[in-house]
Amino acid sequence: MTQRLREELLFILVIAAAMVTALALSAEFPFIARLMPQVVAISALILLAVELINTWRRRSATMAGGPVWGSKLRRTAPYFAWLAALYTGIALVGMLSAALLFTFLFAWRVGGMRWWVAALGAAALIVALMGFGEAFNLRWPEGFFLDPYR
Amino acid sequence: MLTAAFDALALILDPSRLVFMLLGVGVGLVVGVIPGLGGVVGMSLLLPFVYGMDPHAAIAMLIGMAAVIATSDTFPSILIGVPGSAGSQATILDGYPMAQQGQAGRALSAAFSASLVGGLIGALVLFAILPIARPLVLAFQSPHLFMFTVLGLCFVGLLSGKYPFRGILATLLGMMIAMLGSAPTTVTFRYVGDSLYLMDGIPLAILAMGLFALPEILDLLADNRAVSRVKTLSSGWKEGIKDTVRNRWLVLRSSALGVTIGAIPGLGGSVVDWLSYGQAVQSAKDKTRFGQGDVRGVIAPESSNNAKEGGSLIPTMLFGIPGSGTTAVLLGGLILLGIQPGPSMLTSELSITLTIVWTLALANVFGALACFALSRPISRLSTVPASKFAPFLLVIMLVGAYQNTQQWGDLIAFGVIGLIGWLFKAYDWPRAPVLIGFVLAPSIERYLTISSSRYGWSWLMDPLVILIGIIAVAVLIAGIRAKQKGLGGAS
Numbered sequence: 154m155t156q157r158l159r160e161e162l163l164f165i166l167v168i169a170a171a172m173v174t175a176l177a178l179s180a181e182f183p184f185i186a187r188l189m190p191q192v193v194a195i196s197a198l199i200l201l202a203v204e205l206i207n208t209w210r211r212r213s214a215t216m217a218g219g220p221v222w223g224s225k226l227r228r229t230a231p232y233f234a235w236l237a238a239l240y241t242g243i244a245l246v247g248m249l250s251a252a253l254l255f256t257f258l259f260a261w262r263v264g265g266m267r268w269w270v271a272a273l274g275a276a277a278l279i280v281a282l283m284g285f286g287e288a289f290n291l292r293w294p295e296g297f298f299l300d301p302y303r
Numbered sequence: 304m305l306t307a308a309f310d311a312l313a314l315i316l317d318p319s320r321l322v323f324m325l326l327g328v329g330v331g332l333v334v335g336v337i338p339g340l341g342g343v344v345g346m347s348l349l350l351p352f353v354y355g356m357d358p359h360a361a362i363a364m365l366i367g368m369a370a371v372i373a374t375s376d377t378f379p380s381i382l383i384g385v386p387g388s389a390g391s392q393a394t395i396l397d398g399y400p401m402a403q404q405g406q407a408g409r410a411l412s413a414a415f416s417a418s419l420v421g422g423l424i425g426a427l428v429l430f431a432i433l434p435i436a437r438p439l440v441l442a443f444q445s446p447h448l449f450m451f452t453v454l455g456l457c458f459v460g461l462l463s464g465k466y467p468f469r470g471i472l473a474t475l476l477g478m479m480i481a482m483l484g485s486a487p488t489t490v491t492f493r494y495v496g497d498s499l500y501l502m503d504g505i506p507l508a509i510l511a512m513g514l515f516a517l518p519e520i521l522d523l524l525a526d527n528r529a530v531s532r533v534k535t536l537s538s539g540w541k542e543g544i545k546d547t548v549r550n551r552w553l554v555l556r557s558s559a560l561g562v563t564i565g566a567i568p569g570l571g572g573s574v575v576d577w578l579s580y581g582q583a584v585q586s587a588k589d590k591t592r593f594g595q596g597d598v599r600g601v602i603a604p605e606s607s608n609n610a611k612e613g614g615s616l617i618p619t620m621l622f623g624i625p626g627s628g629t630t631a632v633l634l635g636g637l638i639l640l641g642i643q644p645g646p647s648m649l650t651s652e653l654s655i656t657l658t659i660v661w662t663l664a665l666a667n668v669f670g671a672l673a674c675f676a677l678s679r680p681i682s683r684l685s686t687v688p689a690s691k692f693a694p695f696l697l698v699i700m701l702v703g704a705y706q707n708t709q710q711w712g713d714l715i716a717f718g719v720i721g722l723i724g725w726l727f728k729a730y731d732w733p734r735a736p737v738l739i740g741f742v743l744a745p746s747i748e749r750y751l752t753i754s755s756s757r758y759g760w761s762w763l764m765d766p767l768v769i770l771i772g773i774i775a776v777a778v779l780i781a782g783i784r785a786k787q788k789g790l791g792g793a794s
Contacts, residue, residue: 160730161730164730168476171479172479175479178493178494179493182491183489185486185488185489186493189478189482189744190479190493193478196475197472197479200468200472201472203468204469207468221726221729221730225729228526229521229522229525229725232521233521236697236718239697239698239701240718243701243714248701252698252701255694255698256698259690259693259694260694260695263690264688264690264691264693265690265691266691274695275694278695278699282698291702291706292705292709293702294714
């Protein structure tokens with residue numbers, strides 16, 4: 154059994170576990186509210202069983218995809234980290250400040266822009282956001298600590 | 304009627320009103336280009352300004368905005384694989400692969416020309432059908448609407464990547480996600496735990512952006528490339544228009560479907576592009592290119608989603624029943640202006656009705672021309688490496704996501720759904736059916752409940768229900784057989 158096949162089977166089992174949980178939780182709902190979730194969950198579980206068998210039968214074909222928990226994840230992980238940093242920044246200093254820092258640093262370090270071009274781009278984005286915010290009464294997530302716009 | 308129509312045209316061409324229509328067109332272009340926003344958002348933005356305005360000018364502005372969103376939302380769908388609004392989801396299936404192959408120009412050109420024709424057909428049908436629409440709209444009852452929705456789901460079998468069972472499973476997953484929050488018919492909150500945020504369910508815009516945009520950007524960054532895999536854009540602008548002319552019958556069929564679906568209240572614009580895409584696949588002799596950059600997969604949804612605007616105005620104006628989310632807000636605008644939708648729209652308020660028809664037609668022309676003018680510079684974006692535009696796009700998407708309920712839950716839901724979307728993409732599970740399952744689940748549940756409580760099970764013997772059911776089964780069988788023969792491949 155290849156790693157890709159193991160991963161695909163595990164993925165199907167995770168979805169099946171979610172459906173079983175949904176089915177179990179729906180037992181507490183009144184009939185009219187549980188009818189659709191139960192129909193959907195039971196149909197999904199039957200089809201997941203079929204798909205599990207199909208995936209096993211297609212195992213030679215699925216090998217071609219390559220494992221996800223390997224080089225693909227290694228290549229993508231830095232960008233998940235950048236995204237996590239942006240979320241943390243928003244929580245700490247609010248949307249506008251975090252976005253300014255994030256766009257500048259990302260465009261400069263990852264995008265390979267000159268520092269002043271990255272800074273100009275980041276500033277332009279923030280000005281545009283503030284303009285849209287004023288025009289359309291948009292709101293931003295506020296930071297919990299040092300948000301100057303709080 | 305014709306005299307009244309020309310009087311209405313003279314009214315709308317008055318410079319003081321024309322400028323408001325162009326203003327609406329401008330706002331619609333911007334709203335359509337920004338992923339996550341759509342007709343409802345655009346209409347909500349303009350609504351506060353209509354107080355005290357001349358009714359013709361105000362309606363020209365609102366309709367002008369709504370009409371062009373279905374045209375301009377093509378930019379993000381084709382260039383970055385993110386639906387600009389709910390009605391342009393199916394365009395991604397072939398439009399985005401075309402952009403990746405360096406044919407962004409051809410795809411956009413075909414989309415805009417098809418949108419223009421579709422929009423004009425929608426306006427024409429709206430004009431022609433007004434006197435005879437009443438019995439037609441009243442003919443559809445909840446069992447028929449239920450079956451139409453089931454039919455929409457069955458088309459997913461054709462749109463579900465290499466493996467049809469995964470497509471159907473993805474649809475069911477989407478339906479399950481839609482069941483988060485309050486049940487439509489009882490005061491029961493499903494699967495929300497203690498979360499106040501989940502009580503209203505997951506917003507559609509967040510699901511769409513999370514499933515499509517975030518995984519796409521992460522993969523572009525990981526592969527260190529631009530959207531387009533080739534360095535130069537094709538010069539296929541004329542080719543795109545020729546494609547539309549070559550596929551004129553497809554445009555006509557899709558437009559007719561768009562008007563019909565648009566006129567069915569509640570079925571809405573999120574379905575029409577999928578149904579149209581499905582019929583394009585079904586009716587094509589050579590299905591092998593669908594999902595890999597077939598221009599017919601762009602033309603069909605784009606002509607139908609513009610045509611549906613005309614259709615959705617039929618129940619809105621004649622019965623006060625909005626055909627879509629956008630027309631629901633428009634309805635509020637009409638009432639604000641002192642216009643009561645109903646039979647009076649064909650008598651005392653006929654000039655308003657005809658203003659709407661003309662605005663729809665003119666806005667489609669202006670919108671398509673503006674999109675053609677802007678498409679060359681905007682499509683160059685598809686050759687820019689992802690690492691240069693990703694930070695800006697990520698911030699814009701987060702801001703867009705946050706506007707849904709303005710709670711932190713929006714950002715968390717966006718991140719979690721983005722991760723799920725990335726896993727789906729990595730394991731070759733289709734993501735589009737999740738979205739369509741999500742969109743159709745509330746309608747299916749509502750129509751099923753109404754049908755059962757009102758008709759028992761006798762509605763199953765209704766001839767139209769049986770006919771739609773037969774079509775649905777045929778679509779499903781054809782879809783599975785096509786996949787087994789290796790003819791499918793739309794993902």
